[in-house]
Amino acid sequence: MSANDRCSRPRKILIICQYFVPYAASVGVVARVVHLARFLNDCGCEVHILTSDGADFGDLGLGGFLSELNITYLSDPLKKSVQERLLRIGDDPTGSASGGLSLLRAVKRFLNSFILPDLGIFMVPKYYRTAVTLAKSKEIDTVIVSTPPHSMQLVGGLLKQRFGERIELVVDYRDSWNASTIFARKGRFTSRIARRLEEFTVRRADIITCASQPMLAKLTRLFPDRTLDDKCLLMMNGYAEQPCPIAVPTAAEELRIGYFGMANDDNRGYRNVQPLLHVMALGVAAGLRIRLVFYGSLRLSRIDIRNFPFVEVHRSVPHGQVLDIMREMDYLLILHTDPSNSDEVITGKFFDYVRARRPILCFMPRDAEAVRLAERFQVGAWLDSQTPERALEALASLKHRQYPGLLDDRLVSSFSRREQYAKLYARLAGSA
Known part of the structure; x- marks a missing residue:
């Protein structure tokens, strides 16, 4: 499908993300994708969401933004197990220190130390198969993959490899991958593999969006042999709806x-x-x-x-x-x-x-x-x-x-x- 053909009719967009309402613990994890999906829907696009289930945290007050979105939830046993464990531990801050929470943190760090790029890698085949089915049945012409967890970017790269020019691939970084010390691997061997995994998707992307300017700069430095300037786009998170009136300062001493x-x-x-x-x-x-x-x-x-x-x-x-x-x-x-x-x-x-x-x-x-x-x-x-x-x-x-x-x-x-x-x-x- 040519660019002119794509622009002559409303887009059919598939957004892939591992966390979405109601299976996310906080608004911050899902707000960017929820509001982007609603914005594209309001622009006349047909929007599909591919995500996974987990522990039910409710709609976080975002339920009103989900109308007219087509959402597919995959079964994700590992994610669900971790989230349910967090719910069982609880988050009552007036209680005593939680040994269970410390143990969960330690186990998660241990697993992430040798699983590349993250625990979401086990879900990549399932996401890919389902995305292929949706791309064919819904005539998807645009795929947006929003991360972290960055393993989901491999799904986008695989889809682009399979469908070629039929789809446009948007790589959306809420946080950097190998350019960030949070997610980058420390070992020479593991860091080399992780970079190759990221490059697999980056070189196939049509558009790369980042939530902050430093992310763009670090990405271009990480892959200097790739021409990324024409692909990259600064797309900050922003706020939804209308700004408030000017606030009156509080008079309290506290x-x-x-x-x-x-x-x-x-x-x-x-x-x-x-x-x-x-x-x-x-x-x-x-x-x-x-x-x-x-x-x-x-x-x-x-x-x-x-x-x-x-x-x-x-x-x-x-x-x-x-x-x-x-x-x-x-x-x-x-x-x-x-x-x-x-x-x-x-x-x-x-x-x-x-x-x-x-x-x-x-x-x-x-x-x-x-x-x-x-x-x-x-x-x-x-x-x-x-x-x-x-x-x-x-x-x-x-x-x-x-x-x-x-x-x-x-x-x-x-x-x-x-x-x-x-x-x-x-x-x-x-x-x-």
């Missing part, structure tokens, strides 16, 4: 800082709350009035949250209510504590926080993309996750800071999902 999403106390993870809690405790001891409020899954196995009385923890908030709660906060927190992989970090929460027009507080290393954007556009502040003294100094000044970027309607609108996803649609339509 500084309320809200966090929405998953976090833990894993010293080897990147959502480790321990450094943040210790900085906040120092601030409280110095006389600062702070209330740190978590909404979501806080999985703790090393610390007891009751030792931090300035902290509140609540269950995840339904999608329809979260914005109102965000706007009650003085600051909205982004957490990333691993300096080895912070440079490309710009989570979906960043854009939701911009939409709420509340200042963003980035607790992360200095080189993080979220910090760069928050300071460049004057929508938030930085707390140094590596230097407690510097973080404490910044914490003490938060109450009196101003953020003019949040008052700029045009700037705030530029971060919407529609603005970001329109770039991909234009490329698919051949007009970019």
Whole structure:
């Protein structure tokens, strides 16, 4: 099928991802794909989703975005087993440290240490067979594979190898693969295999979308012998729906800082709350009035949250209510504590926080993309996750800071999902 033929009628799109509603633990894992699918559907495309089952976490408030989407769920016993184990362990932060959670983390790390590229590899044949059937029966002309887990990208590469020019392949990176220290293999032999697996798909891709600018730069450096500039497209996550009116600053003496999403106390993870809690405790001891409020899954196995009385923890908030709660906060927190992989970090929460027009507080290393954007556009502040003294100094000044970027309607609108996803649609339509 020629490009002209594809552009003369609405696209028939297959989106492949291993996590989708209701089998995902948090909105952040699925929001990019859910809203992209809905955007493409609103543009007149016929959208099919190929994903897998697991433990049922509910629709996370996103059920209203799923109408008119055609969703196929594959049976995924390994994913379901891990998720059900997490549900059994529970996420009650007022309880004692969980040995079960520590064991689960250790087992997962052990398995990932020798399985390439990740545990999703066992599902690749099943995804591929089902995708071939859908491509034929539904006359699919566009395949979008959104990862991690990056094993799913192999499905896209195999489909392109089989169907050739009949389909257009879009490789969508929410996080880098071999260019990221989170997912890159350390050994010479395993890293070489992992890179070849990624190259298998990258060289067959028609379009490569990345969620942040550093991801694009690292990908082109990783494969310098491949001409990727014409393929690559920056497509940030953005926020859904319309921006909120300009928020009125709170008058309370207590500084309320809200966090929405998953976090833990894993010293080897990147959502480790321990450094943040210790900085906040120092601030409280110095006389600062702070209330740190978590909404979501806080999985703790090393610390007891009751030792931090300035902290509140609540269950995840339904999608329809979260914005109102965000706007009650003085600051909205982004957490990333691993300096080895912070440079490309710009989570979906960043854009939701911009939409709420509340200042963003980035607790992360200095080189993080979220910090760069928050300071460049004057929508938030930085707390140094590596230097407690510097973080404490910044914490003490938060109450009196101003953020003019949040008052700029045009700037705030530029971060919407529609603005970001329109770039991909234009490329698919051949007009970019």
